[in-house]
Amino acid sequence: xxxxxxxxxxxxxxxxxxxxxxxxxxxxxxxxxxxxxxxxxxxxxxxxxxxxxxxxxxxxxxxxxxxxxxxxxxxxxxxxxxxxxxxxxxxxxxxxxxxxxxxxxxxxxxxxxxxxxxxxxxxxxxxxxxxxxxxxxxxxxxxxxxxxxxxxxxxxxxxxxxxxxxxxxxxxxxxxxxxxxxxxxxxxxxxxxxxxxxxxxxxxxxxxxxxxxxxxxxxxxxxxxxxxxxxxxxxxxxxxxxxxxxxxxxxxxxxxxxxxxxxxxxxxxxxxxxxxxxxxxxxxxxxxxxxxxxxxxxxxxxxxxxxxxxxxxxxxxxxxxxxxxxxxxxxxxxxxxxxxxxxxxxxxxxxxxxxxxxxxxxxxxxxxxxxxxxxxxxxxxxxxxxxxxxxxxxxxxxxxxxxxxxxxxxxxxxxxxxxxxxxxxxxxxxxxxxxxxxxxxxxxxxxxxxxxxxxxxxxxxxxxxxxxxxxxxxxxxxxxxxxxxxxxxxxxxxxxxxxxxxxxxxxxxxxxxxxxxxxxxxxxxxxxxxxxxxxxxxxxxxxxxxxxxxxxxxxxxxxxxxxxxxxxxxxxxxxxxxxxxxx
Amino acid sequence: xxxxxxxxxxxxxxxxxxxxxxxxxxxxxxxxxxxxxxxxxxxxxxxxxxxxxxxxxxxxxxxxxxxxxxxxxxxxxxxxxxxxxxxxxxxxxxxxxxxxxxxxxxxxxxxxxxxxxxxxxxxxxxxxxxxxxxxxxxxxxxxxxxxxxxxxxxxxxxxxxxxxxxxxxxxxxxxxxxxxxxxxxxxxxxxxxxxxxxxxxxxxxxxxxxxxxxxxxxxxxxxxxxxxxxxxxxxxxxxxxxxxxxxxxxxxxxxxxxxxxxxxxxxxxxxxxxxxxxxxxxxxxxxxxxxxxxxxxxxxxxxxxxxxxxxxxxxxxxxxxxxxxxxxx
Numbered sequence: 001x002x003x004x005x006x007x008x009x010x011x012x013x014x015x016x017x018x019x020x021x022x023x024x025x026x027x028x029x030x031x032x033x034x035x036x037x038x039x040x041x042x043x044x045x046x047x048x049x050x051x052x053x054x055x056x057x058x059x060x061x062x063x064x065x066x067x068x069x070x071x072x073x074x075x076x077x078x079x080x081x082x083x084x085x086x087x088x089x090x091x092x093x094x095x096x097x098x099x100x101x102x103x104x105x106x107x108x109x110x111x112x113x114x115x116x117x118x119x120x121x122x123x124x125x126x127x128x129x130x131x132x133x134x135x136x137x138x139x140x141x142x143x144x145x146x147x148x149x150x151x152x153x154x155x156x157x158x159x160x161x162x163x164x165x166x167x168x169x170x171x172x173x174x175x176x177x178x179x180x181x182x183x184x185x186x187x188x189x190x191x192x193x194x195x196x197x198x199x200x201x202x203x204x205x206x207x208x209x210x211x212x213x214x215x216x217x218x219x220x221x222x223x224x225x226x227x228x229x230x231x232x233x234x235x236x237x238x239x240x241x242x243x244x245x246x247x248x249x250x251x252x253x254x255x256x257x258x259x260x261x262x263x264x265x266x267x268x269x270x271x272x273x274x275x276x277x278x279x280x281x282x283x284x285x286x287x288x289x290x291x292x293x294x295x296x297x298x299x300x301x302x303x304x305x306x307x308x309x310x311x312x313x314x315x316x317x318x319x320x321x322x323x324x325x326x327x328x329x330x331x332x333x334x335x336x337x338x339x340x341x342x343x344x345x346x347x348x349x350x351x352x353x354x355x356x357x358x359x360x361x362x363x364x365x366x367x368x369x370x371x372x373x374x375x376x377x378x379x380x381x382x383x384x385x386x387x388x389x390x391x392x393x394x395x396x397x398x399x400x401x402x403x404x405x406x407x408x409x410x411x412x413x414x415x416x417x418x419x420x421x422x423x424x425x426x427x428x429x430x431x432x433x434x435x436x437x438x439x440x441x442x443x444x445x446x447x448x449x450x451x452x453x454x455x456x457x458x459x460x461x462x463x464x465x466x467x468x469x470x471x472x473x474x475x476x477x478x479x480x481x482x483x484x485x486x487x488x489x490x491x492x493x494x495x496x497x498x499x500x501x502x503x504x505x506x507x508x509x510x511x512x513x514x515x516x517x518x519x520x521x522x523x524x525x526x527x528x529x530x531x532x533x534x535x536x537x538x539x540x541x542x543x544x545x546x547x548x549x550x551x552x553x554x555x556x557x558x559x560x561x562x563x564x565x566x567x568x569x570x571x572x573x574x575x576x577x578x579x580x581x582x583x
Numbered sequence: 584x585x586x587x588x589x590x591x592x593x594x595x596x597x598x599x600x601x602x603x604x605x606x607x608x609x610x611x612x613x614x615x616x617x618x619x620x621x622x623x624x625x626x627x628x629x630x631x632x633x634x635x636x637x638x639x640x641x642x643x644x645x646x647x648x649x650x651x652x653x654x655x656x657x658x659x660x661x662x663x664x665x666x667x668x669x670x671x672x673x674x675x676x677x678x679x680x681x682x683x684x685x686x687x688x689x690x691x692x693x694x695x696x697x698x699x700x701x702x703x704x705x706x707x708x709x710x711x712x713x714x715x716x717x718x719x720x721x722x723x724x725x726x727x728x729x730x731x732x733x734x735x736x737x738x739x740x741x742x743x744x745x746x747x748x749x750x751x752x753x754x755x756x757x758x759x760x761x762x763x764x765x766x767x768x769x770x771x772x773x774x775x776x777x778x779x780x781x782x783x784x785x786x787x788x789x790x791x792x793x794x795x796x797x798x799x800x801x802x803x804x805x806x807x808x809x810x811x812x813x814x815x816x817x818x819x820x821x822x823x824x825x826x827x828x829x830x831x832x833x834x835x836x837x838x839x840x841x842x843x844x845x846x847x848x849x850x851x852x853x854x855x856x857x858x859x860x861x862x863x864x865x866x867x868x869x870x871x872x873x874x875x876x877x878x879x880x881x882x883x884x885x886x887x888x889x890x891x892x893x894x895x896x897x898x899x900x901x902x903x904x905x906x907x908x909x910x911x912x
Contacts, residue, residue, distance in 0.1 A: 136849075160900065160903060161903045163849070167845075167846035167850070169907045211650070211653075212650065212651065228647070229862075229866075231644075231860065232647070232862070232863065232866060234901045235887075237866065
């Protein structure tokens with residue numbers, strides 16, 4: 001679960017999920033609706049056809065019964081029939097004619113099973129010549145009883161097994177008519193026309209829908225007239241929803257649906273029967289699997305398209321965000337890129353603009369900070385530089401006083417002018433950088449003073465190539481080193497000291513050396529020259545020079561030392577060549 | 584890559600849901616069997632128009648069920664019921680063709696058992712119909728409860744004798760080793776426990792032999808009733824009774840409902856006949872087969888029932904289809 005949410009954490013996947021689900025639900029709903037619609041319209045159109053079919057079936061049955069009724073009517077009107085009914089003779093000329101006529105009807109219509117005219121006294125004339133005495137008892141039969149009740153109207157029976165003649169069983173539908181005397185309406189006899197039921201059965205079997213469809217016929221009471229599997233119904237192996245159908249029969253086109261079966265009913269006026277056509281949904285909608293497949297395919301294609309569109313839209317939203325993100329990442333590395341004019345929606349463009357403003361502001365702040373740092377560094381430099389002066393000035397002025405007392409006026413002048421030169425160059429209009437020539441002048445002045453103070457204690461040698469003379473150096477860098485060489489080098493030795501100042505160019509850089517042949521230093525003293533240790537005053541000037549160079553030119557520059565006890569000291573100044581700094 | 588998997592995944596889910604939903608909307612959904620080969624029914628006799636009209640009605644029921652359940656059914660069998668060896672050969676051929684299921688109406692309780700064993704070895708399910716076979720293998724037996732039918736015949740004979748005075752009873756059976764004959768006789772004897780039964784005659788399912796048997800029986804004047812155990816026997820007995828004009832002296836209770844038998848019934852030569860429901864038998868055998876092949880639970884024994892038909896009730900509406908099948912002329 002956690003993992004899943006983790007994966008869905010990105011805007012892209014969330015968008016994707018939401019869009020997909022939304023569209024999926026929409027497409028699905030539409031599919032379901034269209035599927036239902038398709039089914040219904042398919043079903044309705046097939047049911048409409050079915051309806052036509054049932055009506056056609058009823059029409060055919062009616063037409064058929066009608067044609068039989070005409071025969072029945074013809075017999076009733078027949079003069080010979082009248083004669084036969086009115087006579088009481090067992091046999092007569094007219095009965096012979098009548099029998100021939102019946103026989104010809106039966107020959108002409110192979111669907112007529114029999115035509116029999118029963119007289120009140122039991123005497124009968126049959127188309128097939130059956131003798132009256134051969135008939136089984138018929139007066140209780142439904143067809144006879146119903147004919148009496150109908151009083152002259154033709155009655156159509158249900159389908160049944162006629163057993164008028166013993167041992168002779170045939171499925172028939174009977175048309176029976178009571179014949180009344182035209183004068184006083186007294187009963188004269190009953191005419192029976194038996195139709196072979198096969199004809200109706202064939203009609204029912206021929207007009208069915210689909211592979212499984214079938215028709216059955218019920219009378220208005222719900223009794224079966226015909227059903228293809230009546231035995232199963234009487235054995236309770238099959239059921240028809242007759243109870244549900246009966247109340248519907250009054251409607252014009254009753255339709256009853258149950259379990260995927262459609263019961264359509266049509267009424268036969270002639271017979272009073274209801275023909276029920278049963279069709280199965282599985283038969284009705286034959287192209288259904290195809291429709292389903294098409295629906296599924298359409299749904300899938302839509303879903304694919306939606307997926308791609310979603311992908312496109314999502315990417316459109318997230319791409320500028322990612323661009324912005326990569327721009328922001330660059331800040332981490334110290335590179336201040338701006339987003340500029342991103343191709344995106346207003347919100348994101350706004351965001352990018354705000355971001356750019358922010359970055360601009362940060363850059364300003366950083367610049368300010370650098371400037372401040374610079375100022376601070378300069379003030380630091382000044383502070384370091386300022387530390388040089390007091391001891392020396394004090395000592396020099398002491399020396400001048402001492403020489404003045406000794407009335408050595410020439411020397412006083414020389415030293416004082418040297419001191420004056422020293423300060424002039426030291427001030428040098430406030431500039432931090434001076435030409436090497438001037439710096440040398442400065443150190444020479446200093447050495448002049450010191451030489452006078454330490455008479456015959458040391459001598460010095462300045463040997464720098466002329467080409468370096470115009471190079472700019474940080475001012476007052478050599479003097480502290482020379483001072484160091486005097487105080488910690490040559491001052492304390494028995495022999496005459498020598499201070500050599502040299503210089504050379506190596507690649508772009510310039511190296512200035514101050515070498516003495518004094519007592520030298522051990523490692524700890526040497527390291528004290530560079531590391532800051534407030535406890536030890538020794539070498540403050542040298543360290544300041546080192547700090548200043550590094551502050552001004554960078555950490556790769558500065559001083560380096562070579563020294564051994566008794567072997568003198570070499571200090572090397574490493575500065576960039578031709579650095580034109582105006583500050 | 585992650586999105587691709589996500590995309591394909593959701594696509595697959597969508598496809599499944601689409602298919603599931605659309606296919607669940609199938610109207611009039613039918614979970615019909617889809618069989619590669621037809622179910623085979625081996626009946627006892629196939630020749631239509633023979634006295635064994637019983638089997639043509641069975642076939643109607645079979646065809647009705649085949650149509651209703653949407654399965655293909657082949658019906659095969661010997662021309663006549665007495666051709667037992669022929670039926671064995673037919674069954675063996677059918678087994679070689681590996682049908683999904685065999686419905687068998689065994690002409691002989693013992694002689695077909697071996698072939699049913701072969702079907703068992705090949706894993707072909709067998710349903711027996713009408714007459715059982717000496718094997719526990721068949722998954723269901725669809726038949727008239729013949730003992731019950733025999734009891735019905737016996738009870739009717741009891742009633743008839745109580746009307747017209749006591750007397751002995753003879754039984755004419757069709758084939759000695761057929762389950763139907765054995766069971767019906769047992770039922771008849773069970774119902775007629777208190778009566779004298781002179782014996783059982785066997786006619787090899789031949790109408791002429793039955794006729795001869797009856798003539799033999801009639802010589803014994805103490806015999807007041809004959810129970811005939813199937814259609815052919817009933818017709819043979821009835822003809823003998825008619826020819827010797829003994830219908831008042833000897834009451835006949837038969838089996839089955841051939842048109843000729845019904846005529847005899849109407850004439851009063853036969854007093855009653857126990858009628859099976861061959862249509863239902865054919866229908867139920869296929870229905871049960873379909874249910875079995877679908878994996879449904881099926882009953883090991885299905886009684887398709889029998890009806891006692893007399894001259895009084897033979898024209899009742901509910902028996903008309905049973906007694907007088909509507910033939911396609």
